Amino acid sequence: MAVYKTHAAAADEFLKDEERTHWHDDTLWHVRTKRDTAAQKLPEWEVLRENASQIKEYVLSHLDELLVQFEKNATANGIEVLWAKNAQEHNEHVYRIFQENKVKNLVKSKSILTEECGLNHFLEEKGYDVVDTDLGERIIQFNDQVPSHIVMPAIHLKKKEIGDIFHKHLGTDAGADDPQYLTEAARIHLREKFIQANAAITGVNFGIAETGGFVVCTNEGNADMGTHLADVHIACMGIEKLIPRAADLGVYLRLLARSATGQSITNYTSHFHRPSAGKKMYLILVDNGRTEQLGREDFRNSLKCIRCGACMNTCPIYRRSSGFSYGSTVPGPIGSILSPGIDLKKHSTLPFASTLCGSCSDVCPVKINIHEQLYKWRQVITKEGDAQPAKKWSMKLAGKVLGSPAWYNFMGKSARTALKITPASLIYTKLNAWGKKRDLPEVPKESFKEWYKKNRK
Amino acid sequence: MSSKEQILAAVKKNKPDATGLPEHLSYPKEEINQLIEHFQQASLLNGGKTIVIKRLEEISSYLQVHFDKKLQIVSLIPELKGSLDITTILDPHDLEAVELAVLKGTWAVAENAAIWMPEENLAHRALPFIAQHLAVVIESRHLVRDMHAVYEKIKVDDPGYGVFIAGPSKTADIEQSLVIGAHGPRSMTVFLLSE
Numbered sequence: 001m002a003v004y005k006t007h008a009a010a011a012d013e014f015l016k017d018e019e020r021t022h023w024h025d026d027t028l029w030h031v032r033t034k035r036d037t038a039a040q041k042l043p044e045w046e047v048l049r050e051n052a053s054q055i056k057e058y059v060l061s062h063l064d065e066l067l068v069q070f071e072k073n074a075t076a077n078g079i080e081v082l083w084a085k086n087a088q089e090h091n092e093h094v095y096r097i098f099q100e101n102k103v104k105n106l107v108k109s110k111s112i113l114t115e116e117c118g119l120n121h122f123l124e125e126k127g128y129d130v131v132d133t134d135l136g137e138r139i140i141q142f143n144d145q146v147p148s149h150i151v152m153p154a155i156h157l158k159k160k161e162i163g164d165i166f167h168k169h170l171g172t173d174a175g176a177d178d179p180q181y182l183t184e185a186a187r188i189h190l191r192e193k194f195i196q197a198n199a200a201i202t203g204v205n206f207g208i209a210e211t212g213g214f215v216v217c218t219n220e221g222n223a224d225m226g227t228h229l230a231d232v233h234i235a236c237m238g239i240e241k242l243i244p245r246a247a248d249l250g251v252y253l254r255l256l257a258r259s260a261t262g263q264s265i266t267n268y269t270s271h272f273h274r275p276s277a278g279k280k281m282y283l284i285l286v287d288n289g290r291t292e293q294l295g296r297e298d299f300r301n302s303l304k305c306i307r308c309g310a311c312m313n314t315c316p317i318y319r320r321s322s323g324f325s326y327g328s329t330v331p332g333p334i335g336s337i338l339s340p341g342i343d344l345k346k347h348s349t350l351p352f353a354s355t356l357c358g359s360c361s362d363v364c365p366v367k368i369n370i371h372e373q374l375y376k377w378r379q380v381i382t383k384e385g386d387a388q389p390a391k392k393w394s395m396k397l398a399g400k401v402l403g404s405p406a407w408y409n410f411m412g413k414s415a416r417t418a419l420k421i422t423p424a425s426l427i428y429t430k431l432n433a434w435g436k437k438r439d440l441p442e443v444p445k446e447s448f449k450e451w452y453k454k455n456r457k
Numbered sequence: 458m459s460s461k462e463q464i465l466a467a468v469k470k471n472k473p474d475a476t477g478l479p480e481h482l483s484y485p486k487e488e489i490n491q492l493i494e495h496f497q498q499a500s501l502l503n504g505g506k507t508i509v510i511k512r513l514e515e516i517s518s519y520l521q522v523h524f525d526k527k528l529q530i531v532s533l534i535p536e537l538k539g540s541l542d543i544t545t546i547l548d549p550h551d552l553e554a555v556e557l558a559v560l561k562g563t564w565a566v567a568e569n570a571a572i573w574m575p576e577e578n579l580a581h582r583a584l585p586f587i588a589q590h591l592a593v594v595i596e597s598r599h600l601v602r603d604m605h606a607v608y609e610k611i612k613v614d615d616p617g618y619g620v621f622i623a624g625p626s627k628t629a630d631i632e633q634s635l636v637i638g639a640h641g642p643r644s645m646t647v648f649l650l651s652e
Contacts, residue, residue, distance in 0.1 A: 054479045064468040083461040136630035179634040211614040221626040221641035228583035246613045250604040264569035267624040274617030295471030
């Protein structure tokens with residue numbers, strides 16, 4: 001049986017560097033405040049969220065009809081639509097398209113779905129050099145890493161480290177870490193790749209059932225640089241990315257960038273409906289566990305996600321543990337409700353990586369009840385027997401104690417005495433995760449109940 | 458069963474009870490001065506620049522000051538002469554040396570400075586991305602308040618490709634520092650033609 005690293009164990013590695021932890025925390029909180037400023041500028045913000053949630057509710061409850069409608073219209077537009085049950089089938093579609101079109105050089109813009117499918121790895125094994133063109137993704141690709149955040153893939157790295165990476169891969173000056181200088185180096189490098197590419201892979205932010213087209217959002221313009229220069233465009237789309245009507249874009253585009261980074265819109269919002277003359281456009285519709293998640297009543301709302309990343313930026317756990325600690329393609333709160341649906345054993349500690357403070361649900365632009373779903377996954381996981389042993393037993397004990405006033409009074413008294421006389425080395429043990437990086441509060445002499453009895457007169 | 462049939466069957470089996478679609482949202486129109494002000498603010502935040510003009514001729518004098526005439530300038534505005542005739546370009550790869558593209562926008566959105574550019578305004582889809590600098594001309598009577606309003610005006614599938622451009626190519630992927638000029642245009646200037 002495979003042994004998986006718990007979220008807490010993975011976070012430990014990140015927490016070793018205390019200064020970096022604080023920096024990471026501050027950086028993401030700054031993005032969260034930018035989101036707040038942008039949201040507060042719109043008096044209709046809550047109306048938009050409600051509307052966006054209702055539209056996605058409709059999408060989930062009519063998904064089969066919408067998929068059929070989308071395929072019909074897209075095909076009529078000259079887009080070749082392919083279906084993939086799982087990651088393997090998706091990757092094989094891409095490979096077959098490459099072979100049919102004799103593709104040698106490819107560029108790829110940001111697509112979390114292709115990360116989920118492990119496409120880069122698959123293509124590299126077939127001998128292709130995959131060039132990620134989003135600056136953040138190119139950085140982590142050079143560094144042999146995966147994205148630690150879905151919107152800001154290299155948010156875990158400092159400019160000094162990026163300078164070193166670029167020095168090694170792009171020949172920039174040793175020690176140079178000016179973002180302007182580094183971005184210019186990447187620009188020169190990537191523009192050359194764009195010119196050489198004969199295929200471009202993109203993700204899809206929204207597929208429009210009514211018109212059979214799709215929308216891709218970027219700030220860099222890298223999706224467009226790739227697709228308009230290459231002869232072949234492959235767009236990879238999760239089946240839940242559909243919206244019924246073109247006008248629904250108005251709602252989602254107002255929410256997406258504001259929630260993600262506090263921008264009013266991304267600088268490029270591209271609508272693809274037909275390939276240019278003589279060129280080819282493919283769209284792969286991917287299931288990979290989504291239909292199964294649709295069948296889970298308590299968790300299906302997670303499929304409403306538009307991948308803005310706001311729940312990560314606001315999460316006190318994500319900010320202090322970084323994306324890698326989650327060990328899943330989509331990290332953070334939303335990842336912690338999506339990933340257990342894909343592999344419950346592997347991701348069994350993720351729903352516990354939360355304080356259940358509810359901030360994720362509050363900022364979610366499509367009103368997913370993220371923290372409630374985290375709580376529900378905990379119940380599923382504990383029932384299935386996959387909870388960590390220390391957690392399971394302490395919860396059982398807590399249940400007994402909290403369920404009986406006599407036990408509660410006795411345990412409270414004993415704990416106050418015990419904590420006073422127990423050596424610190426025993427309290428801050430491996431069994432007590434809460435003792436790490438924290439000091440217990442000073443133990444009061446008496447309980448509130450005892451104090452109240454004495455003083456109520 | 459094909460993958461398509463399997464996916465559709467699984468959706469059919471697992472989907473929740475049908476719910477209805479909400480009505481489209483729409484908000485009251487704003488005064489033209491307010492629209493212009495909001496557009497300018499948003500454009501600035503996106504890293505762009507807006508210049509309000511009364512006559513198209515003002516564009517050429519502005520460009521003369523800011524751009525080197527010896528470099529490749531493509532203009533798709535009939536009243537404005539460029540230095541590269543776009544009809545001579547058949548392959549978009551040959552646009553690599555374009556210094557400035559001056560294009561026409563169809564509709565502009567005040568809340569975020571996004572300008573709708575259907576492909577008939579671009580000559581080549583790659584042009585507004587591959588050019589080192591971008592200038593877009595838009596008439597103030599084509600300004601609308603928000604994204605709901607603009608989607609009422611346009612038909613997204615009329616062009617095979619259409620894009621909202623709201624500013625220059627930018628990135629903040631290195632320690633969240635904003636850098637203008639990631640892969641595409643290093644600047645975007647909007648000429649807002651106002652009566």
